[in-house]
Amino acid sequence: MKPARSLLAALALLAAFIAAATQAATPSPKDSQVYYQIFFRSFHDSNGDRIGDLKGLTSKLGYIRQLGATTILLTPLQPSPYYHNYFATEFKAIDPAYGTMDDYFAFVRAAHAQGLKVYLDQEFQYVAEGHPWWRDAQCNPGSKYADYLIWKDAKHCEAEPFLNKAKWEGYDGRNVGIAMVNLSNPKVRQYFQDLLLYWADPHGDASGRDGIDGIRIDHMMDDLDHKGLQKHLFADFWHPIFQALKARRPNLGILAEQADWGFGTAWLTDGHADAVFAFPMRGALVSLDKRQIVNTIHATDKATPAGKVQVIFLENHDLDRYMSEVHDDPARARAGAAIALMLKGDPLIYYGQELGMRGMQPKNVGTSGGMPLTDAIGIPVREAFRWKAHLDAPGSATWYRRNATFWDARFSRSNDGVSLQEEENCPDSLYRWYARLLAIRHARPEIGSGDQRVLCDDDSAMLCLLREQGGQKTLVLVNLGKTAARPSLGTSLPSGTAWTDLLDDDKPGTTDAVLEPLQVRILGSR
Structure with a gap:
């Protein structure tokens, strides 16, 4: 089966974006990004030990770029007794299972050569x-x-x-x-400031050669764990460190995981982060309820100061996979992906999300007769990326095979249709849907950095989003109802705009056509 012309056109746009991005200067954290978050141990194994490693990741950078991501966000690399590598036993080091420090710097250089930015997850509380x-x-x-x-x-x-x-x-x-x-000890603060400066500027010359482009601060809090033992950390610990980093690398991005999983306003203002995670929006996108999504858009806009960014996501390493959240319904998965990638903010794709990987964490943890509280409960949402149809193919990072409970109950199965090998040449696959949406996003600057308006703000189930910048417009229409419907845009759009259907070979499009349940239409002004 040959790919549809619209797919070929979208991929041509993406190829042009890749070429331009590879030659571009280091961007500011305020520039639009598409994050690709990788649970490191589970991504790609290069040496046959079933553990994802640095050489394996480096060999797959082309895949990440081809998909349309601009920024790689890695879970921690430091040695730790825990499989996820949070809670380190050494900070300025690489887990030997992942490789050496030389392997790490070779990866950073290779990522930069592909035009990709690198963010490291840091947890040192x-x-x-x-x-x-x-x-x-x-x-x-x-x-x-x-x-x-x-x-x-x-x-x-x-x-x-x-x-x-x-x-x-x-x-x-x-x-x-x-x-x-x-963290209240000035010597500790200086240690971590020096550590982050090393990752950001390993040569100490402010060039950023071999340096990361941003950091993710895990579990960031002003009063750590609400114990009253370490208070005012935003002002006394984080802000001085961020100031030192910005003084050395002004374009270094600081992405905070707000510990309360709320809107993150305090982290953006008092905490001086550049971006936070849009947790409330993720909840709304799981529901796919038009009113909840619209209300959350308005609340998120209100909570986000000018110049700051919300990272829009459907999945991460702590949450159930989106395909499982929508009960394996591909139409709901496509609708959620389209909204997430077209909303104002920087989208994040969790590795394998684009394939429709499944996974849900046990719900009876800590209960009588249930599963004991252990970090292993996160394994179902951290299974090996599916490069090949067969789960035991070379490169598959099935390190969790040793844990009988989670191996026997794993979500991924060989030849289940959820792998890059099975999806990359299928024009109707979820993988191709993600690639097409990302190509549209990169081809339309108003999606990445333009204004956002909610139209059809009524009792209907039709979600209508208008992204606009400098006279250029993209209109996103998604029918979240159970019956066919027509958008009721009224006079909210200027008359005389000529539209093209960005999902249908850029053919002339109309704003009042009927949409089937969960159908997505993306129109662009000519």
Whole structure:
């Protein structure tokens, strides 16, 4: 079967974008981005040990660029007793399972050569048992690291734990402690400032050669864990570090994960982040309820200061996969993707989302007779990226095979139709839908950086979004109802605009045509 002409046209637009982006200067964090978030251990294995690694990721940069992403967001790379690599035992290091520091810098250089930016996820509010600070200071108040952690006793034998739980199950099944770092200690702040400056500017010459383009701050809070032990962290800890980073690399992006999963206003103002995650919007997009989506658009706009950005997402490493959230309904998955990629903000695609990978975390965690509280419960939404139809094909990062519970109950199955191999040459696949939407986004500047208006703000189930900039307009229409309907735009659009259907070979389009349930129409002004 030959791809439709509209698909070929969209891919031609994307190819032009790739060529231009590869030659472009380093952009500002305020420039429009498309994030591709990778759960690192699960992406691509290069050496046959079933663990995703740096060489494997480097070999797949072309895929990420071809899809239409501009920015890679990685989960942590530091050594840790936990499979997700949060809660480090060393900060200025790479987990040996992923490769070496040389492999890391080779990856950054290769990403930049492809025109891709690199963001690293940073979580250093805690350390795991085995970290030198903890080892040296345990029951040793005279240690030079004595005040690097928070202690519950004067003898420094009991560290203040993460979430009031002394031990958590690690990757090898052992229970491992997690301690709260003393972020109020000026020496600690200086250490992490120097660490981030190293990742951003490893040569120390402000050139950014081999340096990251942004950071994600995990679990960012002003009063860490609401314990009252470390308060005013926005002003006293984060802001000075961000100032130092911006002084060295003015275009470095700072993306905060607001710990309350709300609208994030305080993180953008008092916390001085450039962007936050649009958690409320994600909830609305799961519902696919027109009124909830519209109300959340208005609330998000109101909560976001000028010059700041909301990252729009359907999935991440902590949440159930969108295809599972919409009950395996491809039409709902397509509608949600179209809205997410056309909304104001910077979209994020979680690896495998574009294939329709499935996954839901257990819901009976911590209950009597249910699953114990352990970090392993996140495995179902962190399964191996599906490069090939067969799950055991070379490159498949099925590191979780060792865990019988999650391997036996895994969501991915060989030859289930959810793999790049099975979808890339199928013009009607979800993968091709994502590629087409991203090509449209890159070809229409008003989608990336223009204004946004909600039209059809009525009781109908028709969602109508207008993106406009400098006289150019894109109109997004999605029927979220259960019956065919016609958009009621009235006089909200200027008369005389000539429209083309961006999903149908740029043929002449009309704004009042009937849409079937969950049908998407994207029109562009000529």
